[in-house]
Amino acid sequence: MNISLRWIRDMVAGLEGDAEAIAARLALRGAPVDGIEAPGEGLADIVVGRVVTAEPHPNADRLRLCTVDGGDGLKQVVCGAPNVTAGAFYPFAPIGSVLPGDFTIKKAKIRGEVSEGMLCSAKELGLGVDHEGIMTLPGEYAPGSSFIEAMGLDDVTLDVEVTANRGDLLSHVGVARELATAGSEPVLPDVPDAPTIAPEYVSDAAEVSRNGITIRIEAPELCARYMGAVLRGVQIGSSPAWLQERLRGAGARPINNVVDATNYVMLELGQPLHAFNLSRLADQSIVVRQPRGSELIEPFMTLDGEERTLSADMLMICDADRPVAVGGVMGGENSQVDDTTRDILLECAWFDPRSIRKTRNALGISTDASYRFERGVDREQQRRALERAISVILATAGGALDGPVLDVDTNPWEATHLRLRLARIEAVLGVPFRATRVRELLSPLGFEVGDEDDGALDVRVPGFRDHDVTREIDLIEEVARSHGYDAFPDELGPYRPGSVPDNPLFQLEDELRDHLSARGLFETQTPAFVPPGEGDVEVANPLNSREPWLRRRLLPSLLRRLQRNLAHGNRDVRLFELGTSFARQGPGEAPRERAHLAAVLTGRRSPPHWSEPEQPLDVWDLKALATAVAEVAYRGAAAVRPAHEAGATFVQGFSFEILDGDGGVVGSAGRIPDARLDIPVWAGDVWGLEVALPDPVPTPREVVDVPLPQHPGSDRDLALVVGRGVAVGDVVRAVEDAGGTLLRQVTVFDVYQGEGLESGARSVALRLRFQAPDRTLKDKEVDRGVASVLKQLEEELGVRQRG
């Protein structure tokens, strides 16, 4: 909401402080100011100058030599603008004045002629872009008068942020009320040349007909009240300067006197009004109803020239035959006031906020009127608003009020009264308030506070607040707000511990973050939206139509980040992400969500070091990472094994499955096929993994210490020939099975393939450690263990010691 500071000052007597100070006060009342615009700022030195003569410069073809009356005698001024004309008025910067940008005007000699000041362009004054040189002023002025006053630039506009509950602040009177001190209601400024009016009202709950005019409400649940006043003989034209300045100061554009008058009252009191061209209303009638029949098919053209399709639940203002306005949203082109209009019907109504919201949503528009009706308009002050509008129109467009005001009020307004318990105030706010203090705090805001009765106060809520103040707690907020939030203490008191346990998934995620960071991976965050094909849960109303799905897996978006990194020349990229996977459930159901972890890696195993050749990350780095991640995620109860089928995600023969403790597949890892990647030729192999996190999260494994062996162990190395098709994993398992309890550890320490071996066979070197907790093993015992291992290997896998 753009607020004219001058308008506010005219309403609040003795308002102190500059724009900044007032903005700070409004912020502490819950209406922060987002911006302050002062078009006249820095122009205080500029005066209106009248050019008396303008002659060619004797020494320069493109310069003019002028004499300027700047109120302080005639000055000679050299001017380069082609449009300078004798007799016209221009902004004039005399010697010693300062222009925006801290530019001081000094006496100068230009091509041999003295110049005592400067005629200014709009650009030089920071008021816009030049079209034709210096800025020609539109009227007659006293030379030497203040430029900013002459141009109405002395106003300051505050952009006040109004929360959705405070429709009353969408008006100058509402903002003025927040700034007024106790006992000083804001007063409306005088309207110049306004006649005194005391209209007669004719009221009914459904229909009023008088003086040839009829108003009827057929949809009382959508329109509680509709008032119409007829003004005849108005002269449509430009508004006077004071009205234009008011509107500009409030950020509105002047249009014509009648429209400006309705806008003026809306900006001042928050009541939207609409003027119909009376001669265009069939039977001089207004019928408030919903559209029907062919009206639902034929488009309706609104004032903005757009064709609108109506629906049966909208509310229309109609004449005897057809719709003439979308109620509370926008007028119709068919009943618009134009330059030749003489007679108008001025509407002042109250529409149901929900209906307005629905209608304007359906039409896809939001107007100044709909915005206010949606947030609630003051029903108590509607006659005052209408009369104010009539006054302004009569003062600016002439004409006369014809007949009584027709007032169809289906449900006359009554003030809400609330009970406010003093004990409850203290219970909520933590500080006691006495009745007198409560009265002191609430009265300036328009609340009427009755006497204390049984520890409670009766509070009458004014019409401009009964949309948001409907309960005792709403009043308690007003007490706190009026008292000032800063005035409450903020010392920490004792508190009881909560009953909610810390969610273990957060703990697990933090452990994984620590683990992966320590392994040299960076955590990433990417939004869950993905292109088609990467998810099966669709967003119904996406704004970005390229990514309308929610991701099923994290890996694809993580790979896009990796590609982007490679495109930026980052050769070593190691990323991981923790995020939600969405999977479609039954029709109409919310998707199933599961926390996932994904990681991608490419580049070198470690930072290059001068002492050794660079080594790329390989499948063994990935396997170790996948194993470690699975162990952390599943608290030790997980396994990684080669996948028989790689699927589309990974390269066949380079992929793993991650299994949980029950043997269920919870993730996979592997090399990403080049075909799936768009990466530079110099990039290395890309490795990836994704694992679903356990749900529920198992409790962390308890660590129980096993005493260290007190007796030395014995190591035996075996060189085995492993035939084609036999997996080393199976060899190790067979060794472990056969080695008995004394075999404590099996380590693969070499794998050799090539000369001296049959094709496809490998020589695998294992180190076996035998150890007993209670004694030093004898050679014979170890020999027995090795023998049984060899026997088992031969029988089960055909594996023998290398000869």
Place this chain on the structure above:
Amino acid sequence: MHPIEALKALERDAVDAIDSASDSDRLEDVRVEYLGRKDGRISAILRGLGAMDPTERPAVGQEANRVKDVVSTRLQGRLDDLTTADSGSAVDLTLPGRERWRGGWHPITRVVDEIWSIFRELGFTRARGPEADTEWYNFEALNTPLDHPAADEQDTLYLVDSVLLRSHTSPVQMRTMEAYEPPIRIIAPGWVYRRDTYDATHTPAFQQIEGLVVDEGITFVDFKATLAEFARRFWGPGTRIRFRPSFFPFTEPSAEVDVKRVIARPDGTSFETDWIEIMGSGMVDPNVIENAGYDSERYRGFAFGMGPGRIAMLKYGVTDLRAFFDNDVRFLSQFAS
């Protein structure tokens, strides 16, 4: 030879032997010859003290000990020299050491964690809820009728019927109150979704941290105190805190929390920032308490929400929110652990 003379001769021999030892093995032989516990020559003299004339015993003992010290010091010095010569003197130690890759938490997660660590000290635990939730939990249970301007569907992403992507973390409030009894004292970090396009300060998905306290006897003063305590700890000493009236359908009274930070420059001077909005907050609306099945006359509480992304921008001086989602490793490595 007088024992003292003998000791002096022995000292000379030992020093010669030490100085002429060409490697550490030889040196070890020398050590054994002179200082060896069993057969060392100095040890033998010390052992023989008992059989000596008592009047000479102190002087000889003293001299033997002196020689022993001299020899062992010299031995150690020579050993150090030899070790350096063996393996080190040829190495240029100005060459770079062997590094390991470093990784790290995402800057926004770091901020979430920092916020969490403060609230943990203030007695909070962490709760979570689904990211796809219903209109009831996202709006209606939070005292926000669907036709209220605050529930503007323009801003909310829907999946099917009344299922939507939560537009704030506040649904966790109701879900937690339904699952547990007061006292409730939680924060709930998580992703939220809005119908926004990407620009320097908006993304259609971003993180929020919700907070909720519900118990008997909770007042506006507790609310202010807890959040002010958080703000002071997070933003540092000297930070000024301002509570400003505002509006949220699910809190009343409602407040925006602003901070004014004091930032120290490297040259020792400092400056104060403008007021920065860091949180929306308020006392839990009685309707919300009732919707949870609690008695609003008995239980009150306060709630708050903040955006760690926005806070991370302020804290780390990041000017474009999209940098957090580009995940360029050069950007991320600034936050390496």
